[in-house]
Amino acid sequence: MKAVTWQGSQDMRVQEVPDPTIQDPGDVIVRITSTGLCGSDLHLYEPLGPFMTPGDVVGHEPMGIVEQVGPGVETLVPGDRVVVPFNVSCGTCWMCSRGLHSQCETTQNRDQGTGASLFGYSKLYGQVPGGQAELLRVPFGDTLPIKVPHGPPDDRFLFLSDVLPTAWQAVEYAGVGEGESVLIIGGGPIGAMAARIAARRGIRVIVSEPEEDRRQRAAAWGAEVVEEQPPAELAATLREMTDGRGPDAVIDAVGMEAHGSPAAELAQKAVKLLPDVVAEPLMKRAAVDRLVVINTAIETVRRGGTISISGVYGGAVNPLPLMQIFDKQIELRMGQANVHRWSDDILELLTDDDPLGTEGFATHHLPLSEAPEAYKAFRDKQDGMIKVVFQP
Incomplete structure (x- = not known):
């Protein structure tokens, strides 16, 4: 089959790789019909390279048609249409039963000190082959894939894999209700969808974003x-907009890809030049994140407010203004989205009249063969590229 593989920093290639096979009675094989390009994939494209191996199949936002089921699978049959969550979670362990699927104890990567495995996301998270491919092996066939109806176009359901639950959790963790305010930093896919979800709940939404096309969106x-x-200027602007206090909550929808942190950017580039045996432990122990967004969130949120972090950070040790966080009595909530915790609530909306605009959410639909060029264009924000969907 054809798949997008990582071959080195900024070097993604579409190659022929072996077809996946049933390895466990609970596995299913899905023929991918659509698969997304996520902002988190850019972390693999550059800063997290030390944890990648040439040939790794990437991608964690797939959906498609079940082609084969293992002998232990009872709830799916060939021909079923499914979305595959990016968490590789069993659905039955202690953590999953409490809605913490991103911490699944069955697939937790204890050797790396990280949570549940993720599709297509480096050896930090299990080195599980990803979904930017023609076929995908999906474990836990009875509990992991999300069955969706035939009929509507893929884009109606595809974003259940990551964008929708990540944005939904970001709003949930912000803890704001009707009539309250939330600042969303970043107008990319997660920020844009979080804005739609929050606005639908009657929350006042303010979006800070440097790109004009994303602000218009x-x-x-x-x-x-x-x-x-x-940060200080934005905080003053927001206080003027919110009776002198600042927004009730801030959602960081950017993470380690933030601009405006030249020292951290230089550190990321320097680490990439080191041999993996040196770079891996350094990435785990050093501060290599660009922290301008989280610091902006701390500066702008009102006293007693909440910061919800959905943007991914990769540095293990980062200098945060703990005195300011403590003094302002800020609540911090964060983490990988627990897809199955929110999927039923979201699916109810998707089978209705598409109130979140999922069918028009992607800005680009491309064949899988154009993935290498798309990664570069997405990173550089070229051609109005905000959300890319590949079709194998």
């Missing part, structure tokens, strides 16, 4: 938009 769904500003 957020404004079209009812958000107030502000241009990117230094």
Whole structure:
């Protein structure tokens, strides 16, 4: 089959790789019909390279048609249409039973000190072959894939794999209700979808984003938009908009890909030049994140407010202004999205009249063969590229 493989820093290639096979009675094989390109994939494209192996199949936002089921699978049959969550979670362990699927104890990577395995996401998270491919082996066939109806186009359901539950959890963790306010930093896929979810709940949404096309996209769904500003200036602007206090909550929808942190950017580039045997432990123990967004969130949120972090960070040791966090009595909530914790609630909306605009959410649909060029264009924000869907 054809698949997108990592071959080195900024070197993604579409190659022929062996077809996946049933390895456990609970496995299913899915023929992929659509698969997304995520902002988190850019972390593999550059900073997390030390944890990748040439030939790794990437991608964690797939859906498709079940082609084969293992002898232990009871709830799916060939021909069923499914979305595959990016968490590789069993659905039955202590953590999963408490809605913490990203911490699944069955697939937890204890040797790396990380949570549940993820599809297509380095040896930090299990080195499980990903879904930017023609076929995908999916374990836990009775509990992991999300069965969806035939009929509507793929884009109606595809974002159940990551974007929708990640944005949904970001809003849930923000802890704001109707009539309250939330600042969303970043107008990419997660920020844009979080804005739609929050606005639908009657929350006042403010989006801070440097790119004009992304600001327009957020404004079209009812958000107030502000241009990117230094933290202190943005805080002053927001206080003027919110009775002198600041927003009730802030969602960091950017993470380690933030601009405006030249020292951390230099550290990321320097680490990439080191041999993996040196770079891996350094990445686990050093501060290599760009922290401008989280620091902006701390500066702008009102006293007693909440910061919800959905943007991914990779540095193990980062200098945070703990005195300011403590003094402002800020609540921090964060973590990989627990897809199955939210999927039933979201699916109810997707089988209705598409109130979150999923069918028009992707800006680009491309064949899988164009993936290498798409990674570069997505990183560089070229051609209005905000959300890419590949079709094998």
